Amino acid sequence: MGRLKERRVAFPGRKKRPARVLLAAIVVIVFYFFLFPYPLGREIVVRPRWAVALPQPGSALIPSPAAVAGPQDPAGKGPAAAFQIGDRFGYVRGDGTLLYTGRAVYRVSLSSTGFVSFTRLGTDWILQDSAGRRVAGFSVAGYPLLSPDGGRVFSVKTDLSGIIEMDRGGAVLWDRDFPSLMTSISVQGDLVLVGLLNGAMILLDRHGSPLLEHAPAGSRIPVVMGDAAAPDGSRVAAVCGIDPQYLAVLRRSGSGYEPETQESLPTSFRREVRMGFSPDSRYLFLEGTDGPGLFDPAARTLRWVGLSGPLVGAAFASAGRVAAFASRDAGGARLVLEPMSGVPVGREAFPAREVFLGTIEGQLLLGWDGEIARIDVEAM
């Protein structure tokens, strides 16, 4: 005790100085925020709106609580969104009303306005609308493919050598073969972008005539692993090549397209990868090894979003401000929400065998196993 007293006496000035420094620092910090205010980013709020259990096939559709009060006529109640969870598929409206649910016998080709559920050997298809009503019948040798809005009907040749576009009466509008196996396809508006095994991407116009034939060079093995056309047609992109793998982006220039970016990727996929543009055509997502990448063509920046397991769904919500990605592996499913600028909003892991991610009325539509839910993502 005596030694402690001696120390206190020996250093009387040091006891008061830290307090003054601390006080001064606090004052400076407080004044800094007043003098140099920095606006905070808009806060992202995630609001689950409703969840609906899918009825068993054959049973009557069960409307959501929100829909019970409204008319049950499926027509004229706003746009419906298509969903597919494993072999279950259907259409749901923004208020949670299920318009149709079904189970694919073999596969189903979906659009926002209708679908074709087809068998493995089936040569006769029936195009049905989002309420399940028959729209048109087709007798063809290939497998059906619908454009996202359902306005165009294609038959993909079963050996992947070409495609045929037909009108609603089944008449062939055009028929095109490709010099190599088709590995991927993207249909947006008048454009059909096809990726080929030989490394070429071919962009066809409304009449099936080539607007662009481009084979990005630089890889030891040329091949297209995935492709995407922007909704407004301003850009087309492809993940292509092995050793190295590239992201190639081409920009519309006059009546044609010219290479804009060829970005080396740290991936080595040997299968088709998921990729697509945001609804406003500003951003591009692409599957990566440890999570998806978000590419901003205007800024030429590519950033990766950490997400384990193969990517099984991607969607853009809140007017394209937030990207959502879903993955699934043996450990279950994962969902991540990623604003186009900023840190991830949220991550969620949940047990599910099948996952679907889409959009409805600009918001997220999340499906898992036997349920479908709407999640609104808003910037406050």
Add this chain to the structure above:
Amino acid sequence: MSRGRSRWACAAVVALVLACLGNGPAHALDWPVASRIVTGTFGEGRGDHFHDGIDIGGGSQEVRPVLAGELVFRYDEGADYTSLPRGVGSFVVLRHEQHIRTLYAHLQAGSLGPVRARWEPSDRIGIIGETGHASGPHLHFAVFDEEAGSTVNPLEFLPPVPDRQAPVIRRLFARVGERRVALEDGAALQAGRTEILAEVYDLREDVAFRWPLAPAAVSLSLDGAEVSRISFDSLQVQQGRSVLGGSLRSRDQVWDDAGLLVCGSVILSRGESLVRLAARDLAGNEAVRTVSISIHP
């Protein structure tokens, strides 16, 4: 030399390339399965396209690479993402030396080997299945020549299977307007250009019933002069249409809706004429049918 002929020449060169890749000059590739039962041949009409490879049956056999190669692309039905419906089901594409690629399709879902780059002939790619557009378990096997941009008949590069049966020329027809007139000895036709069609096929060696396959080549002659030859040895794409190498004919110019072979057109002049059709298979067996016809003005 036209672009088409140039490609045709490239396709022919691939034969030499493939021969150089193999151990012996007779066959460049090994069979991808142990039991060699060919159930479909190259160039057959398949609705909206030519059959661009061969079909191999034999049940759930293990499938192995025909040469050492590198994995380029694969699709495991039910597991991998796809942006388009794939009638080839689960499949694997390997790349070999000299820019040759091989396709192994309709494999059992889930039977595909691990995702790795290098594949040896002793490795198991998968098991024969019936994924995709398949009416029974079989392997669809195709060979692509990257440089020529063509698909070649795999049977020309695989060790031959026993084949002692000649192709069959069952019936000959002349297309008169919208009608088909059977061509028998003494048949009377009008002078002018006439299309000759035939029911012609090769036969499977291993079954007692009729299982038609496409022949390797067909030649049509009029009064001793060859007017048309169709060889089922390669396919290429010209102006967005898949055509046979050599004759540069598209599927609907080779096969009609009834499955008859469109052998070619002849210009008939007044008098007597001999129409001769010869069909051969890859083993060299040949069938010939000659018909004497009368042509009126």
